Amino acid sequence: MTKNKSPRRFRQSAISLCLLPFFAWQNVTSAQDGAIKLPELGTVASSSLTIEKEIRIGKAYKMMMRSRLPIVNDPLLEQYINDVGLTLVANANDVKTPFEFFMVENKAINAFAFFGGHVGIHTGLFLLADNESELASVLGHEITHVTQRHLARSIEAREKTSPATMAALLGSIALVMAGAGDAGIAGIQTSLALSQQLAINYTRSNEREADRIGIALTAKSKFDPASASVFFGKMAAQHRYSSKMPAMLQSHPVTELRIAETRVRAQSYSPVAISPNLSFLLAKARIMVRFNDTTDDVINHSLKMSFNNNESTHQMAYDYGKALMAFKLKQYDVALNLIQHLRRTEPDNLFFIDTLSDIYLGLKKPQLAIKLLKHYTSYMANNSVIALNYSSALLEANQYSKAITVLERFLNTHPHNIPAWSMLIDANRKAGKPIERNIAKAEHFALYGNFEQALKELYKAHNQIKNDQITQVKVQARIKQLRQQEEDLKNLKI
Ligand SMILES: [Zn+2]
Structure with a gap:
C-alpha cells in the first residue's frame, strides 16, 4: 500500500510535551468560541456517565477525528500499533470497553x-521511541487513564464546579453532528471550541496512578x-530544547521527580533483557x-542515525x-x-x-503482485495488508469484479476501514456500477459523520434501482439506520 492521505491535514510544529493531553492539537480563538450556540442540556448527574454512554461518545469523537486529523490510514502501522496496544490490554485489569x-x-x-478505549499517538512520539518497550510504556500509561476511568472522573469532578461547561462539552458533539452540512463535520468552525472544552487536565494523583499501574x-x-x-x-530533554512551553506541560510537567519516581518503581521489577524487535524497527522506518x-536528505540521515548498530534487526530496518x-524515487530496481x-x-x-x-x-506488473498476494489470501484473506494490496493489484490489472468481491468480503469484517471504502468506490466506478458506487460513497461519508451527504448518496442509489427488490430493501433499511444514528448523536448527552 502506498500512502493514503487523510482529507484534512493539520501541522503542529511546537512540541506539545505531555503524555496525557486531551485534544491539545488546535488553537482556539475567542471569535470561534463566540459563534457557538449550545443547546440546553440541563444539569449533569454525576452518576449518569455510564460505560455504554462513554462508548457512544467515543464513537462520535472518532468520526470527528477522522475528518479533522491526519489519521494514518496505513494497514501495517495500524496493525502494529494495535498488536502492541492489545498485548497490554490483555494484561490489564478493569477493562470495560473495547x-x-x-x-x-x-x-x-x-x-x-x-x-470508549480510543488511544491515539502522534507519529512524532513514535519516532522519539528507540525500542518497543518505550512505546509500550506510553501506551500502558494511556490505557490506564481509560481503565481507571480518569476522564469520566475528571468530567464528573468538573461538573460539580461547572455544570454548564460540561453540558456544553457534550452538547457540542450534538451540535457538530447536527450541523455538519455539506462540508461534513470538518466544515464546522464552531466545533473547535471542543478542543478547548476538552482540554481536561488529569489531576496529579491521576497521573501518578497512570504511571504506577502503567509500569506494572x-x-x-x-x-x-x-x-x-x-x-x-527523553521527553523532558526535548522540552528543554523548545522555546515555547506548551500549555499542557505547565499543568502536567514531566518533572525530575516524576522521572525519578518512575525509575524507582521500575526497580521493584526484575530487570529484563529484551532484544530489539524487528516489527518495531520496521514500523519506525516506515513512519520516517x-x-x-521533511526532505529526502533529512530522511536518509535519520535512517542512518536510527539504525546504526550491528544487530541484524537494525540492518534489516535500515x-x-x-x-x-x-x-519513493521510482528507483524500482534498487527497491x-x-x-x-x-x-x-x-x-x-x-x-x-x-x-x-x-x-x-510501480513496474506495471500487476500480475506478479496478484500472484504474490493470492498465495497469502488462502490463509489470511482477512488481513488488512493482504486484502488491501490484493484489491489494489486487481484494480491495476482491470479485474474490477474480482476486486469488488475481495473488498466487500473484507469490509464485512472491517466496516470502518477507510482505504477499503475508497477502493470500493473506485472499483464500482470503473466497473460501471453507479448504484453500488453511490452506496459505497454513502458508507464512506457516514464514517466521517457526514450523514447529510451519506443520505444523499443513498437516495441517489435508491432512485436508480430498477427490478432489484433486495437492493432496494437494503438501501431503505440503511437510510433508516443512518437517520437513527444521526438522531442518536443529536441526542447524545450525559
Ligand atoms: Zn497521563
Whole structure:
C-alpha cells in the first residue's frame, strides 16, 4: 500500500510535551468560541456517565477525528500499533470497553486517550521511541487513564464546579453532528471550541496512578518496565530544547521527580533483557519515510542515525527504509533488490510483502503482485495488508469484479476501514456500477459523520434501482439506520 492521505491535514510544529493531553492539537480563538450556540442540556448527574454512554461518545469523537486529523490510514502501522496496544490490554485489569489504537501524523510529541478505549499517538512520539518497550510504556500509561476511568472522573469532578461547561462539552458533539452540512463535520468552525472544552487536565494523583499501574502493566506484558523513565527523560530533554512551553506541560510537567519516581518503581521489577524487535524497527522506518514531512536528505540521515548498530534487526530496518526511499524515487530496481534480499530471511514478513507488491505495481506488473498476494489470501484473506494490496493489484490489472468481491468480503469484517471504502468506490466506478458506487460513497461519508451527504448518496442509489427488490430493501433499511444514528448523536448527552 502506498500512502493514503487523510482529507484534512493539520501541522503542529511546537512540541506539545505531555503524555496525557486531551485534544491539545488546535488553537482556539475567542471569535470561534463566540459563534457557538449550545443547546440546553440541563444539569449533569454525576452518576449518569455510564460505560455504554462513554462508548457512544467515543464513537462520535472518532468520526470527528477522522475528518479533522491526519489519521494514518496505513494497514501495517495500524496493525502494529494495535498488536502492541492489545498485548497490554490483555494484561490489564478493569477493562470495560473495547480498545482501538491509531496514529496521527503530527510531529508534536503527544499521545491521548478518550472515551470508549480510543488511544491515539502522534507519529512524532513514535519516532522519539528507540525500542518497543518505550512505546509500550506510553501506551500502558494511556490505557490506564481509560481503565481507571480518569476522564469520566475528571468530567464528573468538573461538573460539580461547572455544570454548564460540561453540558456544553457534550452538547457540542450534538451540535457538530447536527450541523455538519455539506462540508461534513470538518466544515464546522464552531466545533473547535471542543478542543478547548476538552482540554481536561488529569489531576496529579491521576497521573501518578497512570504511571504506577502503567509500569506494572508493561512489566506484566513482558516489556521492559525501566523504559518509562528513559522515555520521560527523553521527553523532558526535548522540552528543554523548545522555546515555547506548551500549555499542557505547565499543568502536567514531566518533572525530575516524576522521572525519578518512575525509575524507582521500575526497580521493584526484575530487570529484563529484551532484544530489539524487528516489527518495531520496521514500523519506525516506515513512519520516517512515509509519514514525515521533511526532505529526502533529512530522511536518509535519520535512517542512518536510527539504525546504526550491528544487530541484524537494525540492518534489516535500515535496508527496508532504503527500499522505501528507492520506491519513493521510482528507483524500482534498487527497491526490488533490497526487498528480495530482505525476504530471503523473512519471506512472510508483511512489511516486505507490502513493498514488493507496491514495486510490482510501480513496474506495471500487476500480475506478479496478484500472484504474490493470492498465495497469502488462502490463509489470511482477512488481513488488512493482504486484502488491501490484493484489491489494489486487481484494480491495476482491470479485474474490477474480482476486486469488488475481495473488498466487500473484507469490509464485512472491517466496516470502518477507510482505504477499503475508497477502493470500493473506485472499483464500482470503473466497473460501471453507479448504484453500488453511490452506496459505497454513502458508507464512506457516514464514517466521517457526514450523514447529510451519506443520505444523499443513498437516495441517489435508491432512485436508480430498477427490478432489484433486495437492493432496494437494503438501501431503505440503511437510510433508516443512518437517520437513527444521526438522531442518536443529536441526542447524545450525559
Ligand atoms: Zn497521563
